[in-house]
Structure formats: structure tokens, C-alpha cells
Amino acid sequence: MQIHNLSETPSILNTFISEIRDKVIQNDSMRFRRNIERIGEILGYELSKSLSFEAHNVSTPLGIANTTMHKNDIVLCSILRAGVPLHNGLLNYFDAAENAFISAYRQHKHNPESFEIVVEYLACPSIEGKTLILADPMLATGQSMVATFEALKPFGTPKEIHLVSVIGAQKGVDYVAKAFNAETHLWIAAIDDTLNDKGYIIPGLGDAGDLAFGIKLQQ
Numbered sequence: 001m002q003i004h005n006l007s008e009t010p011s012i013l014n015t016f017i018s019e020i021r022d023k024v025i026q027n028d029s030m031r032f033r034r035n036i037e038r039i040g041e042i043l044g045y046e047l048s049k050s051l052s053f054e055a056h057n058v059s060t061p062l063g064i065a066n067t068t069m070h071k072n073d074i075v076l077c078s079i080l081r082a083g084v085p086l087h088n089g090l091l092n093y094f095d096a097a098e099n100a101f102i103s104a105y106r107q108h109k110h111n112p113e114s115f116e117i118v119v120e121y122l123a124c125p126s127i128e129g130k131t132l133i134l135a136d137p138m139l140a141t142g143q144s145m146v147a148t149f150e151a152l153k154p155f156g157t158p159k160e161i162h163l164v165s166v167i168g169a170q171k172g173v174d175y176v177a178k179a180f181n182a183e184t185h186l187w188i189a190a191i192d193d194t195l196n197d198k199g200y201i202i203p204g205l206g207d208a209g210d211l212a213f214g215i216k217l218q219q
């Protein structure tokens with residue numbers, strides 16, 4: 001797996017990442033969602049540089065402009081709930097993308113340390129031979145990303161796979177690196193060192209789904 005960690009080069013992205021992490025600013029859920037969205041736009045722009053481009057001529061009122069356009073058939077799949085604002089950010093740039101949505105949530109058993117990922121809702125077009133973008137803002141243990149990819153297999157074999165996350169734990173990055181092939185790309189805004197015993201990224205930002213859409217009663 002080819003890892004593109006955008007934090008390696010300082011940019012305006014640092015501001016947006018610090019705001020979603022900030023224990024005061026993050027409580028403005030509108031700002032939190034908007035920051036996840038614009039981080040998605042930046043990740044999408046960087047991802048777009050790796051797509052396949054072909055010659056394209058544009059007729060202007062005054063002549064012909066020679067340029068190139070990407071020719072990838074993109075399917076943008078995001079993981080509910082926290083994936084929604086990230087999905088919107090990516091869709092802002094990949095206007096022609098097809099869309100897929102999946103619910104993959106942590107179902108805690110008798111204690112908060114142990115959980116399994118429950119995949120239920122899945123709405124997806126064919127991904128056969130297409131460019132699959134799999135988006136989830138948090139890459140903690142990596143189980144949600146892998147469970148989602150398993151659930152997508154009946155929909156076809158993508159030509160290429162791009163994983164998109166905002167904050168990851170090194171453990172989650174290592175876990176998905178084992179589950180996806182060498183050609184898979186991971187586009188991520190920051191990689192943190194550790195996970196706590198509840199599977200939360202440290203220092204991370206807390207619970208992305210709750211910060212975006214409010215707390216939920218545990219199922």
C-alpha cells in the first residue's frame with residue numbers, strides 16, 4: 001500500500017486538522033463538519049494527481065485550449081456516520097462520481113474494550129473495473145475499512161483502490177496495509193502514534209461521528 005501522509009508538508013491543512021482536534025473548537029459541530037469536508041477536498045485534490053489523464057481539447061470563444069482530463073470511473077464509498085462530511089468534500093471535486101454508502105459501526109460486547117464491526121446498510125453500484133475511493137475520517141484499528149471492503153466484494157473488482165482518511169493510528173495503517181494490495185493508495189491527513197484500550201486514536205480528536213452529528217444511544 002502506498003501511503004500519502006499529507007502532514008509531511010506543512011500547509012493550510014494544519015489549520016483545519018488543529019481545529020477538528022481542538023477540544024473547544026470541535027464542539028461547534030457545523031465547523032467540525034465543514035472542516036472534515038474541506039479536508040476531504042484537499043485529500044481529493046492530492047488523490048486526483050494519481051488518476052489517469054488523457055488529451056482533451058476545449059473550445060473557447062476565441063480558440064482551442066489543449067489540456068488533459070482524468071478518465072477514471074470513480075465510485076465514492078463512505079462509511080456512515082462520520083464518513084458523510086468527508087464524502088461531501090470528495091464529491092465537491094469528483095462531480096461525476098457514482099456513490100456508495102455503508103453502515104459499519106462498532107458494536108460493543110460486554111466491555112468497551114471489545115467490539116465487533118457490524119455492517120448492515122449497503123447501497124452500492126457495480127465497482128467492476130472502476131476506481132474505488134473508500135472514505136472514513138478515522139482509521140483506528142482499521143477493522144471498519146477492511147470489513148467494508150469485504151462487504152463490497154460482491155459488487156465487483158475495482159481497477160484501483162484509494163483509501164481516504166483524516167486521522168489514523170499507526171496500528172490501523174499497518175492493519176489495512178496487510179489487507180490491501182501494493183497498488184492501493186492511502187491518502188491521509190495525519191497519523192497518530194497510539195490507540196487507547198477502547199480503540200480510540202490518541203491524541204486523535206474523540207468520536208468523529210458524535211462530533212459531526214451528536215451522541216448516539218449505544219445499541
Ligand SMILES: O=P(O)(O)OC[C@H]1O[C@H](OP(=O)(O)OP(=O)(O)O)[C@H](O)[C@@H]1O
Pocket residue numbers: 079080081082083104105106117136138139140141142143144145172199207208209210
Ligand atoms: O478503524 P476502526 O477501529 O474500525 O474505527 C474507525 C471507525 O470507528 C468510528 O465509527 P463509529 O462506530 O464510532 O460510528 P460513527 O461514525 O457513527 O460514530 C469511526 O467513525 C470509524 O468509522
Ligand SMILES: O=c1cc[nH]c(=O)[nH]1
Pocket residue numbers: 082138140199200201202204205206207208209
Ligand atoms: O479515535 C477514534 C477512533 C474511532 N472512531 C472515532 O470516531 N474516533
Ligand SMILES: [Mg+2]
Pocket residue numbers: 207208209210
Ligand atoms: Mg463514533
